[in-house]
Amino acid sequence: MSDITSIKDVFRQTEGMLRGVGIDDAFTEARILLQHVLDVDGAGFLLRLDDSLDPRVKNTIDEVVRRRLRREPLAYIVGHIEFYDIDVIVDSRVLIPRPETEILVETALDWLRERHGNPYIVDVGTGSGCVAVTIARHCPQANIVAIDTSRDALEVAMQNIDHYELGGRIIVRHDDLLRNHELPIDLLVANLPYIPTEDIHGLMPEVRDYEPRSALDGGSGGLHIIQNILLQARDFISSTGALIFEIGFGQAAEAKALALRHFPFAEIRLINDFAGVERILAIHLVDDENP
Ligand SMILES: C[S@@+](CC[C@H](N)C(=O)[O-])C[C@H]1O[C@@H](n2cnc3c(N)ncnc32)[C@H](O)[C@@H]1O
Incomplete structure (x- = not known):
């Protein structure tokens, strides 16, 4: 690369190298990498080619x-x-937020739009804090506890919470699911690890080799952690509350059966992602569940 002097040449060569190792959108990625180093936006990049x-x-x-x-x-x-x-x-201490998780947020916001008062929300497995921060911004009356077992992840979550000046309404807590929880919860949202241990080796290298294993591995079959939190949550969800989980490909039937086992009178919904995969499990408790 020693003869290359212009940004345009470096851009072309970068795109070629990225394509050469099988990166799908090499053009866009090359542009983003160069813009990042040059500290320019899209327009500034074109002007400097x-x-x-x-x-x-x-x-x-x-x-x-x-x-x-x-x-x-x-x-x-x-x-x-x-x-x-x-x-x-984000950095290597947290899972990179995925577009599918935006549907978890949208489902939570739909539920919140129909509520009054000051909902108490718990985001379990908060990672970067993306779910808690987004919900807090769109629901100004909400108070949120953001839980993670990873202290490293909670440091990143704090950075995001501070960046959006939400420290007054989001508290981070180091905990294992709801182990030390005490208060009744109106809404529980969770994108917990759900990839079956046996599938981890087949993931893309970007995921398998760089993202925290503790953010991916859902145990044998993948639903181990979700099963544990469903069991714990029965003691905390308020009688008209809701639980909303992200789940993996092919897990909908089993996840729904688990939900019904722990919340037999609840309304259960499955919501598809952009690829038509049943991705979100929403459990809405109804009043007559606790007559
Ligand atoms: C799939 S990542 C999701 C991160 C973020 N909520 C998102 O959607 O991008 C799962 C997170 O759950 C955390 N986690 C795993 N097991 C946990 C447990 N038993 N209790 C609390 N958090 C847990 C991991 O450390 C990780 O940050």
Whole structure:
């Protein structure tokens, strides 16, 4: 790469290298990596395409491209990702928020729109805090506890909570599911690990080799952690409350059966993701459940 001087040339070469290792949208990723290093937006990038590169900047570009060629996720390299309508700070301590989880948020907001008062919400397995922060921004009357077993993840969640100045309404808590929980919950939202242990080795390298195993592994069959929280949650969900979970491909029937076992009188709904996969399990308690 030593003869390359213009941004346009480096861009073309970066795109070629990324494509060469099988990265699908090499064009977009090359542009995002270069924009990140050059600290410009899309328009600024186009304006600078014919500029020559300072050798120190070129070294920095080489370094980030090398990281991506080793299949480190783009979001970890640039340090943030869009989720719903916010920008979430991420690094290797947290799962990278996925588009499917936006449906979890939308389902929660739909439920909240029909409530009055000040809902008390618990986000279990908060990771980056993306779900808690998004819900808090759209539901200004909500108070949220964001729980995770990973202290590292909670540090990242705090960064996002502080960034959106939500520290007054979101409290982070280091805990194992609801083990030390005490108060009645109006809404429980959870994107807990649900990938079957036996499937982890077959994941894309970006996920398998870089994202925290503790954010992925749902035990044998994948529903182990969700089963545990369903059991615990019976003691905390208020009589007209709701629980909303993200689940994995092919898990809907078993997850629904588990939900019915623990909440036999609840209304249970499954909501599809953009690919038609039943991705969200929503459990709505109704008053006559506790006559
Ligand atoms: C799939 S990630 C989801 C992160 C974030 N909510 C999101 O949607 O992007 C699951 C998170 O659950 C946490 N976790 C795993 N087991 C847990 C447990 N027993 N109690 C609380 N959190 C747990 C992991 O540390 C991880 O941050």
